[in-house]
Amino acid sequence: MRRKTKEVDIIVEIGVEGEINTGDRVLDHLLTALFFYMQEKANVKAKWDLRHHLWEDLAITLGEELRGKIKGKKIARFGNAIMPMDDALVLVAVDISRPYLNLELDFKESEEGFELTLVREFLWALARTLNATIHVKQLSGVNAHHVIEAAFKGLGVALRKALEESERLESTKGVL
Numbered sequence: 001m002r003r004k005t006k007e008v009d010i011i012v013e014i015g016v017e018g019e020i021n022t023g024d025r026v027l028d029h030l031l032t033a034l035f036f037y038m039q040e041k042a043n044v045k046a047k048w049d050l051r052h053h054l055w056e057d058l059a060i061t062l063g064e065e066l067r068g069k070i071k072g073k074k075i076a077r078f079g080n081a082i083m084p085m086d087d088a089l090v091l092v093a094v095d096i097s098r099p100y101l102n103l104e105l106d107f108k109e110s111e112e113g114f115e116l117t118l119v120r121e122f123l124w125a126l127a128r129t130l131n132a133t134i135h136v137k138q139l140s141g142v143n144a145h146h147v148i149e150a151a152f153k154g155l156g157v158a159l160r161k162a163l164e165e166s167e168r169l170e171s172t173k174g175v176l
Helices: 025-038 051-070 116-130 144-163
Strands: 002-004 008-014 042-048 078-085 088-096 100-104 132-140
Touching: 002 051, 008 051, 025 042, 025 051, 025 144, 042 051, 051 116, 051 144, 078 144, 088 144, 100 116, 116 132, 116 144, 132 144
Parallel strands: 100 132
Antiparallel strands: 002 008, 008 042, 078 088, 088 132
């Protein structure tokens, strides 16, 4: 999937051997964890003007890529994880049906590049584009790096579970 605007030029390919190179070392680190815990190979490349645009548009591109992969398939729909990382403990739950984001992160120790506003933009753009309800709730932790990385690892596990094929349509309404 490619997204090209006046602000970004982003490629996200899932299930393809490649590299993760966005030009933002923090985002590369978090995407590496996300795809590892999704148990997916990925190829990600990006050119951008502002970090805000990179994080938001990359999540839009990722959401479009994931939607394409599940189109016409029955999926498990729900996934969740409670992810520990040192001082951090983060709960992540996903329902692939309609867009919503509940993000409850509040860390005491900042670390260069690990910014809550960028995480919020990434997750909200992913939720909108994938049509997913995403809850991320910090249960404990003080270090920004640990809390945010635990959230991305948990998101990887939750997405892996939610995107698994299912024998039935997971909806009492008959549609997602």
